[in-house]
Amino acid sequence: MSEQWLGLITGIFFGALLQQGRVLRFEKQVGAMLLKDMTIMKFMMSAILVGMVGVYLAVALGLAQLSPKATQLGANVVGGLLFGLGWAVMGFCPGTSVGALAEGRWHAIFAILGMVAGAALYAEAYPHLEKNLLVLGSLGKITLPGVLGMSAWPIIPVLGLIFILLFMYFEKKGV
């Protein structure tokens, strides 16, 4: 099977699950940022909880390789903050915008057009950032187990427990 077909099939399942989790909607995205509706946090943290066990098991069994993105503190922080700023106004993230359009929230088309324009702008800015902001605080492709000098297996249950305690807190607060 080609990578395109595999991507398409994976995407169909991903899109259906994003839609069924009700995380595509503007209200859910902005609701989390207003700390009033934690649906997207519950969804993301559940995915991470299961996925981190699954991914590290797959790697341990030699069925997959990790592919962590490089840590570049300057770019991660400045870019991350800019993303958050735009995200709150747009009310969608890149992956959910196309799904929101698909479930009829057609104002997502303006967000998608804006994001294509933003990507084009970044391509022009990239040569100017390559040698300064993008190398600031560059630490390579590091992971928590690597930094702490231990295996992932003691870390995963601790993180899992933190997530579950947060779930209980959200449900208690009714958000």
Next chain:
Amino acid sequence: MGKRINWRPYIAGALVGVLATLSVIVSTKVLGKTQFLGASTTFVRAAGFIEQTVDPEHVKNNPYFLKEKVKVDWQFMLIVGIFMGALAASVIDGSFKFEAVPPVWRERFGDSVGVRAVGAFLGGIVAMFGARLADGCPSGHGLSGLMQLSVSGFVSLACFFGAGVLTAALVYRRKGGAR
């Protein structure tokens, strides 16, 4: 926990964890290359395809387009699939609904589709510039990054939400006082 818990986001989320696991295993086996869920690089490629129709030389010489490669790859089709999957799921369960202006936006900025369009467009520009600078979005850094316990994932996701919470508090606060 007096009232009933809505399990929907937990179940759908956990299934995305299963999907991500299957996806890394199957992509490694079939393609010889492990694929993790992500979205924002596709917007770079879409921009590249559009620019190519106007000025192919410019795209060919831009270092960022060279780095990310303007092509229809696994992730590009993943995004096409998200559209198809969300369309099918929303039509099947009847939650498909045309919406021009979301309620939370309307409460603060009114009914105007134009104002919403400008907000979404400008927000999109800033968000995508940031996502490319940070090298990921809530899918790539958030889901895939944290599943791999990647330090860049934790740092980026904290910044996404930190700035999002601050901005939302400023933007959606009702005129003339508390929200």
